Amino acid sequence: MVRVRLTMRDMFLFTLVTTVGLLAAFFYMYESSFAASVSPAFPGGAITISFDDAWDSQFENALPVLLEHNVPATFYVMTNPVKNGDYGYMNEAQVVALTRLGFEIGAHTKSHLDLTALSDEMLVEELVESKEYLEALTDREMFSLAYPFGATNQTVIDALHTAGYTNGRSAAQAPRLGFSAEGQDVFTFGSFSPNTAVPLERMKRAVDQARERNQWFIFSFHQVGQYGGEYDTPPEDFAEIISYISGSEVPVISIANGVERLTASVEFED
Numbered sequence: 001m002v003r004v005r006l007t008m009r010d011m012f013l014f015t016l017v018t019t020v021g022l023l024a025a026f027f028y029m030y031e032s033s034f035a036a037s038v039s040p041a042f043p044g045g046a047i048t049i050s051f052d053d054a055w056d057s058q059f060e061n062a063l064p065v066l067l068e069h070n071v072p073a074t075f076y077v078m079t080n081p082v083k084n085g086d087y088g089y090m091n092e093a094q095v096v097a098l099t100r101l102g103f104e105i106g107a108h109t110k111s112h113l114d115l116t117a118l119s120d121e122m123l124v125e126e127l128v129e130s131k132e133y134l135e136a137l138t139d140r141e142m143f144s145l146a147y148p149f150g151a152t153n154q155t156v157i158d159a160l161h162t163a164g165y166t167n168g169r170s171a172a173q174a175p176r177l178g179f180s181a182e183g184q185d186v187f188t189f190g191s192f193s194p195n196t197a198v199p200l201e202r203m204k205r206a207v208d209q210a211r212e213r214n215q216w217f218i219f220s221f222h223q224v225g226q227y228g229g230e231y232d233t234p235p236e237d238f239a240e241i242i243s244y245i246s247g248s249e250v251p252v253i254s255i256a257n258g259v260e261r262l263t264a265s266v267e268f269e270d
């Protein structure tokens with residue numbers, strides 16, 4: 001008899017503990033989904049204007065538009081042409097001027113090679129020397145890198161960690177076209193490169209979608225001028241899209257700022 005009573009008591013306790021546990025689990029799930037729906041990492045969306053390769057057309061043709069509309073941007077600098085003073089690229093004084101104006105400088109490696117195809121030694125050289133050069137030039141710590149051709153893999157990401165980068169920007173992965181939702185990995189987030197096949201209206205729609213879906217949309221521009229390249233953006237188109245973004249009330253943020261929010265969002269979910 002005693003044994004039966006104990007068993008029933010055990011069963012009661014077991015049921016009680018299980019019920020409380022299930023309720024706690026449901027409450028946690030409910031709270032998580034509720035919190036996620038009311039506190040997105042990018043309320044009202046976010047836009048980033050980024051530039052690749054350090055073309056001097058960005059300084060000549062894009063910078064005045066950015067200053068006119070008072071919007072931030074991130075410039076990913078390929079360092080060898082800047083260091084060597086190559087024709088068609090920004091010079092050191094221009095990169096320093098961008099820093100002083102408050103723009104974020106990121107690295108785009110030394111010489112724009114496919115990082116996934118390099119020896120370990122060359123990989124480290126491309127990542128470390130470009131970072132050290134830019135930090136010495138701008139007198140700022142630097143954390144952001146854009147992969148040349150958007151090409152990356154786990155070996156490259158591990159090398160980025162070791163070199164002291166906190167994030168890596170890749171290329172668009174269809175069908176997301178560069179949208180990065182909260183929880184997105186900070187070493188593989190995508191971006192969208194406007195090219196001559198993409199109508200201006202499509203770019204404006206991307207801005208609207210970022211607002212409607214509370215998403216982060218990153219533009220990666222190349223030449224801002226018409227030189228016959230696939231990724232050239234005519235200056236008048238650039239001016240129109242920046243004016244549209246500026247009037248859209250979608251916050252414009254730097255890469256560093258967006259990554260901060262992504263990281264905070266990941267920690268929150270844990």
Ligand SMILES: [Zn+2]
Nearest residue numbers: 052053148149
């Ligand atoms: Zn590039």
